[in-house]
Structures are given as C-alpha cells and as structure tokens.
Amino acid sequence: MLLLFDIGNTNTHAGLANDRRVVKQTNIPTAGWVNGTAAKLMRKFVGRAPLDGVALCSVVPRATPFVHQTARALWKLGVFELTPKTLQVVGIDYPKPDTIGPDRLANAVAARHRFGAPVVVLDFGTAVTLDVVNRAGNYAGGIIAPGLAAMTDYLHEKTALLPRIKIREIKTSIGKSTEEAMLVGAVHGYRGLIRELIGELKRGLKTKHLPVVATGGYAKLMASKLPEISAVEPNLTLEGLRLTWEADGAPGYVNHLLYRRRKANRNGRST
Numbered sequence: 001m002l003l004l005f006d007i008g009n010t011n012t013h014a015g016l017a018n019d020r021r022v023v024k025q026t027n028i029p030t031a032g033w034v035n036g037t038a039a040k041l042m043r044k045f046v047g048r049a050p051l052d053g054v055a056l057c058s059v060v061p062r063a064t065p066f067v068h069q070t071a072r073a074l075w076k077l078g079v080f081e082l083t084p085k086t087l088q089v090v091g092i093d094y095p096k097p098d099t100i101g102p103d104r105l106a107n108a109v110a111a112r113h114r115f116g117a118p119v120v121v122l123d124f125g126t127a128v129t130l131d132v133v134n135r136a137g138n139y140a141g142g143i144i145a146p147g148l149a150a151m152t153d154y155l156h157e158k159t160a161l162l163p164r165i166k167i168r169e170i171k172t173s174i175g176k177s178t179e180e181a182m183l184v185g186a187v188h189g190y191r192g193l194i195r196e197l198i199g200e201l202k203r204g205l206k207t208k209h210l211p212v213v214a215t216g217g218y219a220k221l222m223a224s225k226l227p228e229i230s231a232v233e234p235n236l237t238l239e240g241l242r243l244t245w246e247a248d249g250a251p252g253y254v255n256h257l258l259y260r261r262r263k264a265n266r267n268g269r270s271t
Contacts, residue, residue, distance in 0.1 A: 001049045002245055003042075003075075005067055006103055006237040007033075007058035009126065014042065015238040016049055022235045022242060033066035043074055051075050055245040057082040057102035057237065080245050082106055089247040091138035100139070104131045106240030107215065108139045113243055115211040115230065120201055122194065122229065123236075124216030126150055130197055134205065143197055148218050152186050167218060191226055198228045 004022070006013040007030055016024040026045050032038035054071045056079055058064045064081070071077045080086070082105060084097035090109050094100060107121040108131055117137040123129045124147065131142040146154075148167055156164040165182050173188065175181030202210050214222065214229045215236040223229040233239065 001051055002242055003046060003051055003054045003071075004238045004241045004245075005054070005056035005058070006106070006241065007056060007060050007063050007067065008103070009060060012038070012063070013235075013238060014045060015235060015242075016046065017238065017242045019246065022238045025235055025238065030060055030063050033063040033070075038066065039070045039074065042070060046075075051077060053077060053080065053245060055080040055082065055241045057106050057241055059101050059103060080248070082241060082244055086248065087244065089244055090133070091136070093134060093136070093138040093140045103237050104129060104142070105139060106237045106244065107131060107213075108133050108240070109243050110233070110236045110240035111211075111213045112137060113240075114233075115213065118205050118207060118210060120198065120210060120212045121236065122198075122212050122214045122216075122219070124148065124214065124218040124222060128194075128216075130201065132201060132205070143201075145193065145197070148186060148190050148222075151190075152182060155182065167221070169221060169224070187221070191222060194222060194226060195228055 002017045004015040004017055010030060011027045012030045012033070014026050014028065015022040028038055028041050032041065054075070054077050056064070056067050068079050071079050082102045084092055084100055084105065087105050090105070090112060107123060111119045111121045112133045117133045118135050119133045121131040126147045127150070128145050128147050129142055132140045134140040152165055152167065155162045162182065163179060165179050167186060168183065170180060170183035170187050172180060173184060175184045198210065198212060202208065211230040212228055213236060214232045215234060219232045223232050
C-alpha cells in the first residue's frame, strides 16, 4: 500500500492506495503536523496496512518536514516529494516551474492519465484554478480566480448588511431575499465565470473538444449544471500522486524496485 499526502493550507488530504486506485481517504488539519497531533491520527488511519511507500505534495513548506519525520518514525520509510524537479511522468512547458504548486502538477498527471491531452483540471479550492495539459502532454500553465467561498465571505466581511451564507443550489434567477440574491450571484454567476474561462481555453488551444476534470469542495455542485465539465474526481490530487510514485519510484528507505519486489512476493510471483 502507498500512503499519500496532499498538504493544503487548511487541511491535509491523506489516502491509502493500492496499485490501481485510492481505496481509503481522510482529512486532518494541516496545523496538526506542527502541534504534534497529526502523527497519532495517521497511525490510526493506516492501522495494520502494510506500507510500501509514502508520497506527498505540499503547498505548506513549514509542514513538510514533519511528514518526513513521521514516516521515518512510524514506518521506517522515506518520502517521495512531488515537485517540479522530481516530476518525470509529465513534461512542464512553463517559464518558472518552481512557482507551480505541486498539487496542480499531481492533478495534471491524473487528468492526462484518464483523458489524454489536451485536458483541463478545474480545482475548486480557496482559489479556483484551471490547469492546462497541452496537446504535447505537458503542463502548460493555467488560470487562477477567487474561490466561491472566498468571494461570498468577502462580501460578508466588507459590508454591514450582507450575511455569511452557506453555498448551495439555488433554482430561482431572481432572489426574493438578501440570501437568495447572494446565492444567485454566487452559484449562477460562478457557473458563468467557469463557462467563459473554459471557452477561452478552447479558443487558446484551438480545439472544440476539451475534457475538463473537476475536483475540490464545490466541484459536484458546480458540475451539476455545467455540461462543459466531463468528470468530477474528489481524489484527483491523491490519484496523481499515486501515478507519479508508480512511474518515478520513491527515494530513501524504499525504492521502486523494492516496492515491485514486495508486491510480487505478496502475489506469489518472483522477480
């Protein structure tokens, strides 16, 4: 089994995967790596599962060393860290690769594996990002816009009368209350934003057919009335990490050859 970590600013998404897919997933507060609570949670999450490797992508450099320490202390394993320098399975056509968030690279790997190229990843997080894999199969850049919750929270924080709202589907196109009016602007308006951005990418890539894979907190809600979205994949980043580890191997205490040998032994084969 592989233990996977997608370390975000608020939460760390953790997963256990076999050689085909992510089979178990949980979320823990990223602050837990610094205050010492994450290791206990991860020990419970993994349980008795036999680990062959650990892989991570992180946008929180402060938390990353604690994951390395935990992997060594609990499972005697090194950690494969996905960065623009360690990524080999997808090329990078971008002037400053070190500025690309590793989670965005993991998403690109998973999307290309499923849909080929070109393909777009639409990630609904604190910000909404659209990442492009071009016809050559390389990560080529993308688009960043304010996230849906960030937009509505900003309205609440910067005005005296607009409430904080819970994002949900709204059927009407004319709000009959302040909350309804905000939901129309947020949900319907955001779909319009996404539709236009996807249209721009189609024009930029000179293609009429452009698969779009959505992930992140509001992916399912937004995709329900956006036919431009081809699929919703909640574990896209973890799947990209799994595929990268399978392709590139893991350094440290466990390498790719050892992983293959262990897996073959469990299946009763010799290598």
